[in-house]
Amino acid sequence: MSTTEDTASYSKPPKRPAVSVRNASVVYTTADSPVHALSNIDLDIADGEFVALIGPSGCGKTTLMRVVADLEKTSAGEVLVNGVTPHAARVARAYGYVFQAPALFPWRTVLANVTLPLQIQGMAQAQAKSVAREHLERVGLQGFEGKYPWQLSGGMQQRVSIARALSFEPKILMMDEPFGALDEITRDRLNEQLQQLWQRERRTVLFVTHSIAEAVYLSTKIVVMSPRPGRIVKVIDSPLPDARHLGLRDAPEFIALAHEVREALADGHHG
The missing domain is CATH 3.40.50.300 (P-loop containing nucleotide triphosphate hydrolases)
Structure with missing residues (x-):
């Protein structure tokens, strides 16, 4: 018992x-x-x-x-x-880290900014783009993948930073x-x-x-x-x-x- x-x-x-x-x-x-x-x-x-x-x-x-x-x-x-x-x-x-300023590369598109850390980690380009698109959608930026940071508002730039920080699933x-x-x-x-x-x-x-x-x-x-x-x-x-x-x-x-x-x-x- x-x-x-x-x-x-x-x-x-x-x-x-x-x-x-x-x-x-x-x-x-x-x-x-x-x-x-x-x-x-x-x-x-x-x-x-x-x-x-x-x-x-x-x-x-x-x-x-x-x-x-x-x-x-x-x-x-x-x-x-x-x-x-x-x-x-x-x-x-x-962990992912989001700074006070978006810290995006102005010569890279939104999609390219989010894929950058994934590609540095060795992820294949096609997979990195797929993951980046998924996370941009999560922060409400689907359709903006081809834009450059200077074409976005401050709030949208910060959402790109959040998508980038979340992209490798921290x-x-x-x-x-x-x-x-x-x-x-x-x-x-x-x-x-x-x-x-x-x-x-x-x-x-x-x-x-x-x-x-x-x-x-x-x-x-x-x-x-x-x-x-x-x-x-x-x-x-x-x-x-x-x-x-x-x-x-x-x-x-x-x-x-x-x-x-x-x-x-x-x-x-x-x-």
Whole structure:
């Protein structure tokens, strides 16, 4: 006859985090005095979470993302991405990265910009084009494959960047203020499209933003950071439903969550 202990012994172990950061610090050496960019960061990101990093300019949001992406090195602490080092994750192409600016080659068409990393990885040209077309369709750019970046709006260029980052099927998508330079109407539309994309594919997303409304609308978890040296002031799990629409921003629960984030940001300044 089975017992509670027997059942427990056969239970599945907890899933490892997609990203695990332990006691991580980043200190830059300068001519006069060291700059402490990050201080004692502890953070777990579960598989399939949409996590926003928010804080004032210079608080280390982008530095933390770059550490996870193996674009910066820690001065202390440990970082694991899918259970391996950031370098091993980068070599394994475990993540896609979308920068603040689209960073597209102006002499290459939309299709050629998206196929470039696939061809660098050795994928056959015909297959690379097929994969690129599929991902351009996912971000609503079917029919624009033959256009050049300078023929597109800023929002459309950023969608090309997202398609390129998704083209090699990364488990994690990292986005560094991808919509910060866009007008509010375009930003709202891309927020909605990104949320729908996350709904369909449930990739792990790490998203840097200065916007409280954007963080609240998109995220399942909001990480509030303090001014330099960057510390985590508060981690807020969103109570909002996973499926969202722009009208939700007028709901009392949205307003309450935005207020909680705003208070945490203020506490970070005073701490």
